[in-house]
Amino acid sequence: MLKSTTPTVVGSKTEAKTKHRTFSLNAKDKYYAALFLGPSLLILSVFVFYPMLRTLYISMFLTNTLGKTTVFNGLGNYTDLLGSPEYIASLGSTLVYVFAVTVLTVGIGLLLANLASKRLPGIGIFRTLYSVTMGVSVSVAAIFWLFIFNPSTGFFALLSNLLGLPVINWLTDPTMAMWAVIITTVWMNLGFTFLILLGAISAVPTTLYEAASIEGASERRQFFKITVPMISPTLFFVSTITLIEGFKSFGLIDLITKGGPTNSTNMLVYRIYKDAFYSGNYAQASSEAIILTVIIAFFTFLQFKFLEKRVNY
Amino acid sequence: MYRNLYGVNKMSTILNQVSKNYGANNVILNNVSAEIETGEFFVIVGPSGCGKSTLLRMIAGLTEISDGEISIDGQVVNDLQPKDRKLTMVFQSYALFPFLNVWDNVAFGLKARKLDQAEVHQRVNDALDMVSLSEFKDRKPRELSGGQRQRVALARAVASDAKICLMDEPLSNLDAQLRVKMRQEIYQLQRKLGITLIYVTHDQVEAMTMADHIMVLNDHEVQQIGTPTEIYQQPANAFVANFFGTPLINVMPAQKIDDYTLNVDGDFEIRMEQKITDKATKIGIRPGELSIEHADELFANATVKSTEFLGDETIVYATTNSGHDIRVLLPGKAVYAAFEKIKISSSNNIFLFDSLNKRIPMEMGDLVNA
Numbered sequence: 001m002l003k004s005t006t007p008t009v010v011g012s013k014t015e016a017k018t019k020h021r022t023f024s025l026n027a028k029d030k031y032y033a034a035l036f037l038g039p040s041l042l043i044l045s046v047f048v049f050y051p052m053l054r055t056l057y058i059s060m061f062l063t064n065t066l067g068k069t070t071v072f073n074g075l076g077n078y079t080d081l082l083g084s085p086e087y088i089a090s091l092g093s094t095l096v097y098v099f100a101v102t103v104l105t106v107g108i109g110l111l112l113a114n115l116a117s118k119r120l121p122g123i124g125i126f127r128t129l130y131s132v133t134m135g136v137s138v139s140v141a142a143i144f145w146l147f148i149f150n151p152s153t154g155f156f157a158l159l160s161n162l163l164g165l166p167v168i169n170w171l172t173d174p175t176m177a178m179w180a181v182i183i184t185t186v187w188m189n190l191g192f193t194f195l196i197l198l199g200a201i202s203a204v205p206t207t208l209y210e211a212a213s214i215e216g217a218s219e220r221r222q223f224f225k226i227t228v229p230m231i232s233p234t235l236f237f238v239s240t241i242t243l244i245e246g247f248k249s250f251g252l253i254d255l256i257t258k259g260g261p262t263n264s265t266n267m268l269v270y271r272i273y274k275d276a277f278y279s280g281n282y283a284q285a286s287s288e289a290i291i292l293t294v295i296i297a298f299f300t301f302l303q304f305k306f307l308e309k310r311v312n313y
Numbered sequence: 314m315y316r317n318l319y320g321v322n323k324m325s326t327i328l329n330q331v332s333k334n335y336g337a338n339n340v341i342l343n344n345v346s347a348e349i350e351t352g353e354f355f356v357i358v359g360p361s362g363c364g365k366s367t368l369l370r371m372i373a374g375l376t377e378i379s380d381g382e383i384s385i386d387g388q389v390v391n392d393l394q395p396k397d398r399k400l401t402m403v404f405q406s407y408a409l410f411p412f413l414n415v416w417d418n419v420a421f422g423l424k425a426r427k428l429d430q431a432e433v434h435q436r437v438n439d440a441l442d443m444v445s446l447s448e449f450k451d452r453k454p455r456e457l458s459g460g461q462r463q464r465v466a467l468a469r470a471v472a473s474d475a476k477i478c479l480m481d482e483p484l485s486n487l488d489a490q491l492r493v494k495m496r497q498e499i500y501q502l503q504r505k506l507g508i509t510l511i512y513v514t515h516d517q518v519e520a521m522t523m524a525d526h527i528m529v530l531n532d533h534e535v536q537q538i539g540t541p542t543e544i545y546q547q548p549a550n551a552f553v554a555n556f557f558g559t560p561l562i563n564v565m566p567a568q569k570i571d572d573y574t575l576n577v578d579g580d581f582e583i584r585m586e587q588k589i590t591d592k593a594t595k596i597g598i599r600p601g602e603l604s605i606e607h608a609d610e611l612f613a614n615a616t617v618k619s620t621e622f623l624g625d626e627t628i629v630y631a632t633t634n635s636g637h638d639i640r641v642l643l644p645g646k647a648v649y650a651a652f653e654k655i656k657i658s659s660s661n662n663i664f665l666f667d668s669l670n671k672r673i674p675m676e677m678g679d680l681v682n683a
Contacts, residue, residue: 210375211408215422215473216396225421229412 059286067282077287086263087271087288094267097182098246104186105242106235109193114223116194117201127198134191142255145184146171149256174264177257181265184252189245193238200234201227236307240300247296268292325350326372326477326509331381333367341367343533344381349511349526351386351476354503357513358520358556359530365513368530369479372511373402385477400477405485407466409454415441416450419468440472443502460491467502478503480512484519496523517557521545529553551670554597560628560640563603564666567596577659580614580633585661590673597664597672600642605629605649606656613654615639620649631655 025033059077061069081087116127133141148155149170160167170180204227212222228235250269253259259266259274266274268288276285326349333341342364349355357365370376372383374395383390390398401422409418419440423433441447444464454462463483470478483499484492500523503510514520520527521541529536529544529552537549548554554562567575567583575583575596583596608614615631618638627647631639641657649655665673 205406205408207404207406207408208410210373210395211402211404211469212421212425213375214373214395214398214400214402215425215469217422217425221425225425226410229410232412 055286055289058283059290061283063282065280067280069283073283077283078291081284081287081291089263090266090268090271093178093264094247097178097185097249097265097267098243100182101185101189101246101249102239102242104182105189105193106239108186109190109197109238110228110235112190112194113197113201114227116198131191131195131198133188134195136188136191138188138251139255141184141188142252145180145187146256149180171257172261174261177261177265181249181253181256184256185246185249188252189242193242196234196238197231200231204230236303239307240303243299243303244296247292247299268295325386326511327382327384328368328372329382329384331368331371331378331383333364333371333376333379340533342371342530345530345535346381347528347535347538349509351509352507353525354500354510354512354523355526355528356520356524357511357528357530358517359515359536360556361515363530364533365515365530366481369402369481369511369513372398373400373479374398398477399475400479401470401473401475402479402481403466403470403483405482407454407462407483407486409462409465411454414451414453415446415457415465415468418454418465419472422469422473436472436474437468440468443471443505444468444498459487460495463487463495464498467499471502471506475508477509477511480510482514483512484514484516492519499523518559521557529556531556547674548597548664548672550672551595551597551666554664554666554672558599560600560642562664563598563600563637563639564595565598565633565637565639566594567665569593578633578635578637580635580637581656581658583659583661583663587675589665592667593665593673594668595666595670597666598659599662600628600640602660602662603639603641604658604660605631605641605643605647606658607649608654608656610654612656615655615657617649617651617653617655619651620647622646629655631657633657 058067058069060072060074062071062073062077064070112130116123116130136144147153151157151167151169151172154170156170157167168176170176208226208230209222212226217225248269249267250273253265253267253270254273257265259270269292272285272288272292275281275288328345328347328349331345332343334343335341345368347355357368359365367376371378374390374393378391385398385400410421413421416437419437420433423436428436438447441450444467446461446464446468449457449461454465457465463486466483480499484495487495496519499510499512512519512523521544524541526538526540527544528538529549531552537544537553539547544553545557548557551564555564565577567577569589569591570576570582572588573585575585575589575593577583577596613634615633618630618632620630621628625645627643627645629641629643629647629649631641633639639657665675667673
């Protein structure tokens with residue numbers, strides 16, 4: 001791998017056109033190229049390339065409980081998975097979760113960022129408060145929200161009692177458990193999304209708003225006709241990041257619902273973890289991982305194809 | 314200090330003792346008064362930091378007024394929203410929307426005001442025609458040159474159909490040649506549309522060439538309001554005299570010898586036709602009023618530093634014996650070597666300033682020593 005990569009990285013375009021196309025580097029250049037590229041290639045190979053190829057390999061075998069491959073199974077693991085109603089249900093709940101999380105995170109983040117971008121006295125306090133979840137770890141957030149969701153002493157229970165409404169069993173009702181996980185994830189995501197969007201909104205030249213206000217555009221119109229299009233590259237960025245992160249959610253699910261009740265929050269990543277490390281079914285977990293990779297790649301591709309065209313100006 | 318404030322012409326923009334400050338120690342503008350007549354080209358000029366842009370933003374309603382009153386066509390507009398002041402503004406940065414094409418940029422305000430489709434089309438197309446941008450209507454701002462972007466901003470102002478247009482240093486992002494061209498275009502546009510144009514610039518040439526009236530601002534206060542001719546020929550004070558005219562006017566200390574003779578710091582004398590008041594302590598001489606002779610050591614009163622040949626004229630930079638830098642504008646080509654000794658003399662078409670740098674009027678009929 002080293003040999004084939006180094007010359008193209010260091011050789012300039014003009015050099016590449018000369019007859020010494022592949023071996024135009026002198027010994028010293030090669031030495032430096034290897035020196036600079038070596039560490040990252042080594043790290044990537046050990047932690048990314050090898051596991052990826054190994055996962056792909058395992059996914060086409062059957063494995064024993066130690067994870068050793070036993071019998072070649074071709075695409076058998078994949079066909080088994082796609083024929084399993086349980087897996088399809090898991091896929092469905094993951095999609096619901098990911099889309100709800102993305103829409104809510106970006107929507108609420110945009111709303112808060114727009115509010116916090118106004119020049120008002122004391123606005124700094126809100127800017128700090130809204131971005132504070134960036135500094136909260138998943139475990140702390142999970143504990144915090146478990147307290148809030150607690151059906152007898154939690155904040156929501158107290159609120160329901162106060163208003164005379166029936167208490168919601170956030171973590172034992174399958175539908176509400178999904179919402180509990182969504183709410184917690186959105187809350188966790190907000191800090192980062194808010195901060196990035198606030199930065200983008202602050203970078204919009206004020207003269208655009210001034211020109212618009214002289215020309216008679218209302219605040220609402222200014223938001224939709226100036227702010228949103230001006231920050232659309234950033235909106236695209238945060239929605240892509242949130243979507244990918246959504247598919248990869250693990251920590252909060254493990255700490256809040258553990259995939260339950262009745263598998264209602266058994267998202268793809270959590271399923272992979274359980275299949276591999278609880279059931280010892282490494283082959284199936286590997287094929288699930290490959291499917292998840294394909295799904296994420298597919299949605300990212302869709303986003304780039306359809307959204308990116310509209311956000312460039 | 315202001316013109317005709319109480320000879321109220323209803324259809325005009327009146328600034329009455331307008332002030333802007335951020336606390337007592339941070340005064341931006343102090344007691345600015347002026348009347349801007351409908352249909353005139355009014356230029357606000359001054360060095361950077363004098364508050365001229367702030368004044369324009371106050372007229373637009375983008376910056377709050379601390380004190381005083383601004384009225385447009387007889388109505389006090391202090392508390393009106395920018396959109397209700399029936400004006401339009403061209404920004405230094407042009408404020409174009411990068412994601413909209415030229416046509417939509419011009420239509421933005423009209424759509425915001427919910428005009429009907431046919432009228433929007435009519436007005437936008439007319440405005441683009443007027444600034445000769447029709448063939449570029451589908452381009453995005455980034456695909457246009459600086460001058461074309463400037464024209465889009467102008468088209469937006471034209472399309473708005475407002476009777477008052479404010480411009481904040483609209484030409485400062487353009488190169489010198491384009492600036493001259495756009496200067497003429499803006500002037501012609503203003504004349505063609507008959508709108509009131511209030512134009513902020515730091516460039517005295519723009520002010521002199523385009524304005525019907527000029528307001529000179531410095532140190533947060535109005536120095537003078539007048540026509541370009543008045544400003545040039547009868548500057549209110551040394552600052553105004555200094556600000557207008559290239560090369561720079563020569564302001565030097567002078568002493569009265571007798572009623573009709575001034576001694577310019579021991580370097581040369583000027584014989585006046587009118588009696589000289591005792592208050593005169595400085596004089597201002599335009600470089601064109603000076604003349605030079607070659608002279609030997611004995612009669613010389615200055616030494617040449619350098620010369621600049623401009624084609625029709627030559628500027629000679631020299632230092633007088635008393636140490637003042639002096640600029641002389643000579644017709645045609647004049648050959649003087651650096652370090653050459655020269656004798657400078659002046660016509661008596663000069664300005665007299667008192668110790669506070671105010672000009673002492675000397676025009677025919679002015680009462681000297683009154």
